[in-house]
């Protein structure tokens with residue numbers, strides 16, 4: 522990257538800043554936007570832990586989930602987003618966003634493609650859920666392993 526040219530291009534020419542950024546065919550890094558980290562910080566860096574899983578199970582039981590979202594979708598956080606993005610890198614296996622807007626449990630279950638980035642991110646969340654004594658059923662609903 523040509524930092525000198527990039528910063529000199531501030532002002533009316535700002536739109537031309539992209540000419541000072543070199544791009545590779547495959548990413549080795551992930552840029553994290555300020556607004557994204559602020560959003561995670563404002564949410565107090567939500568973790569996937571037993572307390573949060575119990576809250577999501579309550580939301581499932583009471584019908585409080587957002588329309589079209591399952592329990593596992595509700596557990597996604599900055600960690601799962603970072604996992605999604607890192608799978609796009611060379612080191613992460615060069616996954617892709619297959620299809621249009623294929624994010625979330627319902628889409629990845631219909632897609633059945635391990636090359637899709639969100640499939641890998643959802644798998645990460647499901648494994649974390651499982652490590653805490655819960656499982657995800659066909660519909661993306663979180664259940665205690667003791668109920669299986």
Ligand SMILES: [Zn+2]
Pocket residue numbers: 605606609617618638639
């Ligand atoms: Zn992606």
